Amino acid sequence: MVSNGSDWGVARINNNEITILVNDAEKGSDIDPQEAQQTLEIVETNLNKVEGKRQTIEANLALRRARTRVEAINVIS
Numbered sequence: 001m002v003s004n005g006s007d008w009g010v011a012r013i014n015n016n017e018i019t020i021l022v023n024d025a026e027k028g029s030d031i032d033p034q035e036a037q038q039t040l041e042i043v044e045t046n047l048n049k050v051e052g053k054r055q056t057i058e059a060n061l062a063l064r065r066a067r068t069r070v071e072a073i074n075v076i077s
Contacts, residue, residue: 009021028076036070040066044063
């Protein structure tokens with residue numbers, strides 16, 4: 001099992017080739033660094049405002065996705 005930030009997927013390694021199946025993917029080079037950082041800051045701020053179990057789950061998923069996008073930018077920089 002692998003995580004791409006918001007969803008889970010499956011990875012298979014065979015003969016030095018990796019196949020990854022996920023619901024959503026984004027190339028790090030396609031991510032706007034300023035937008036990704038702003039989104040992360042907004043999500044972190046909004047995390048303190050959530051109420052209820054569903055909103056908490058959704059906010060945590062948004063946080064994980066935002067952090068993953070920022071990390072992807074740092075890897076390609």
